[in-house]
Amino acid sequence: MSEIENKTEHGSMDGAKECAAEDPKDDTGLGLGVLFFIVAFLICFLSGWLLFPKLLYSKHEQPFSFDHALHVQETGDCESCHFLREDGTFSGIPKTQSCLDCHTDEPMGETEDEAVFTAEYVAKEREVPWYVYAKQPDCVYFSHAAHITAAGMDCITCHGHIGESASSRPYEENRLTGYSRDIWGKNIWGIKKNSWDSMKMDDCAQCHQEETGHKGYCLQCHK
Amino acid sequence: MIQDKKAHKFGMVIDLDKCTGCGSCTVSCMSENNIPFKEDESDKKDSITWMRVYRLTNGKSFPDTQIAYMPRPCQHCGGKGGHGHSPCVSVCPATATDYGYDTGIVSQIYTRCFGCRYCMGACPYHARYFNWWDPVWPEGMEKYLSPNVSPRMRGVVEKCSFCYHRYQLAREKAYYDGVDEIEEDAYQTACTTACPAGAIIFGDLNNPSHRIHQIVKPDPHPDPLNHDVVGKSRNPKVFRLLERLGTNPKVYYMSEREWVRKLGDNYLDGEWEKVKNHYGSASHD
Numbered sequence: 001m002s003e004i005e006n007k008t009e010h011g012s013m014d015g016a017k018e019c020a021a022e023d024p025k026d027d028t029g030l031g032l033g034v035l036f037f038i039v040a041f042l043i044c045f046l047s048g049w050l051l052f053p054k055l056l057y058s059k060h061e062q063p064f065s066f067d068h069a070l071h072v073q074e075t076g077d078c079e080s081c082h083f084l085r086e087d088g089t090f091s092g093i094p095k096t097q098s099c100l101d102c103h104t105d106e107p108m109g110e111t112e113d114e115a116v117f118t119a120e121y122v123a124k125e126r127e128v129p130w131y132v133y134a135k136q137p138d139c140v141y142f143s144h145a146a147h148i149t150a151a152g153m154d155c156i157t158c159h160g161h162i163g164e165s166a167s168s169r170p171y172e173e174n175r176l177t178g179y180s181r182d183i184w185g186k187n188i189w190g191i192k193k194n195s196w197d198s199m200k201m202d203d204c205a206q207c208h209q210e211e212t213g214h215k216g217y218c219l220q221c222h223k
Numbered sequence: 224m225i226q227d228k229k230a231h232k233f234g235m236v237i238d239l240d241k242c243t244g245c246g247s248c249t250v251s252c253m254s255e256n257n258i259p260f261k262e263d264e265s266d267k268k269d270s271i272t273w274m275r276v277y278r279l280t281n282g283k284s285f286p287d288t289q290i291a292y293m294p295r296p297c298q299h300c301g302g303k304g305g306h307g308h309s310p311c312v313s314v315c316p317a318t319a320t321d322y323g324y325d326t327g328i329v330s331q332i333y334t335r336c337f338g339c340r341y342c343m344g345a346c347p348y349h350a351r352y353f354n355w356w357d358p359v360w361p362e363g364m365e366k367y368l369s370p371n372v373s374p375r376m377r378g379v380v381e382k383c384s385f386c387y388h389r390y391q392l393a394r395e396k397a398y399y400d401g402v403d404e405i406e407e408d409a410y411q412t413a414c415t416t417a418c419p420a421g422a423i424i425f426g427d428l429n430n431p432s433h434r435i436h437q438i439v440k441p442d443p444h445p446d447p448l449n450h451d452v453v454g455k456s457r458n459p460k461v462f463r464l465l466e467r468l469g470t471n472p473k474v475y476y477m478s479e480r481e482w483v484r485k486l487g488d489n490y491l492d493g494e495w496e497k498v499k500n501h502y503g504s505a506s507h508d
Contacts, residue, residue, distance in 0.1 A: 219387050
């Protein structure tokens with residue numbers, strides 16, 4: 001028997017089965033179909049749930065790990081390194097020069113990370129190319145002065161408890177947009193439990209709506 | 224918490240008798256706002272000039288020929304009755320442009336714009352430009368770009384923002400200093416500061432202490448002849464472009480010369496004679 005004939009025969013048999021499936025007393029075919037659907041759904045769902053974030057974000061390690069907790073303990077507050085300049089703009093990432101207010105070209109502690117810092121950046125007089133977790137897209141204008149000085153907000157509301165971290169987590173970059181993962185937030189569904197979980201436009205608008213009664217005009221936050 | 228005590232209404236008055244047509248405003252605008260330039264800037268279908276200088280002439284032959292130059296930024300229209308329904312804002316299907324009721328400045332959000340160019344068709348002043356290409360700067364020149372202004376990508380519309388980033392910077396300074404109001408000098412557009420003739424005056428039309436308010440003397444009442452028109456100048460030398468459309472621009476022009484003022488609109492025979500001596504509402508002459 002040729003292959004084609006064979007298939008035709010099987011085909012006709014399948015047809016017979018389908019007829020049987022329509023019989024309300026025998027619903028094996030329907031059950032298999034439902035099972036197939038559930039299994040396929042689970043495979044697709046779980047691969048999307050578990051694999052998609054890994055595919056979407058690439059990870060970068062910081063130049064060296066930074067111990068925020070230790071530095072806050074030594075300096076006392078955030079403003080020692082992150083401060084408003086006199087013209088009202090914000091100095092977010094300290095220059096190597098301001099680290100040298102305390103550090104010298106000899107390590108103060110015994111960690112490997114500080115050795116990297118002194119050898120690679122202090123000795124060579126270079127700036128540390130940090131990845132900035134909270135970096136907003138280019139079209140966004142954000143005024144620290146308006147939020148800290150005028151609205152009296154604290155750092156934690158947006159940045160969370162970064163001051164208590166003992167090491168730097170990897171920076172995750174969205175491969176499609178090039179934005180930091182902190183903008184969308186860790187939760188891929190966009191569910192947030194704390195005010196610092198995500199830094200999207202909707203998060204800004206929500207807080208503005210609650211605090212000022214208005215989301216603001218476009219140019220208030222865009223440039 | 225620092226709040227604006229009242230809404231601003233930033234505007235500009237340009238003295239066409241002082242303007243020499245040198246083009247400093249255009250150049251300063253381009254460098255301030257990261258406007259890319261093209262290989263052939265004479266191709267006006269492709270070039271982008273937020274601030275463009277037009278040449279006006281009285282059309283007479285020698286020796287009576289007279290020339291004037293008219294710089295044209297975005298007019299930041301308040302729309303009919305000054306309610307914020309600017310021609311471009313009311314047609315944008317993407318809400319990529321809005322009217323800031325706190326400043327009177329018409330925004331353009333490049334990341335929101337999808338390039339339908341409906342606003343360009345709606346704008347009676349040709350103040351909006353389309354990016355047909357991604358911006359290209361000569362090698363190394365991208366380092367000179369202003370970090371305060373976001374560069375535009377291919378496929379979006381852009382226009383003058385009254386150097387809004389300078390307002391933002393002035394506000395940040397005010398927050399730091401703990402003062403409520405920003406000074407007149409603290410926020411000035413790039414073209415204003417660059418004009419060697421001092422022909423451009425920029426300030427808050429709502430603030431009587433600002434020079435622009437003293438020159439323009441904006442009418443607090445709607446024009447009795449046309450209720451769509453608000454903020455009409457009570458200075459006989461000051462006019463706006465296509466004023467009777469009711470777009471209510473916040474850019475005013477000023478000239479001693481009648482033929483220049485007459486070029487502010489396309490008057491039919493006899494129309495100019497009726498309106499030329501009408502300025503502001505009669506009750507506030």
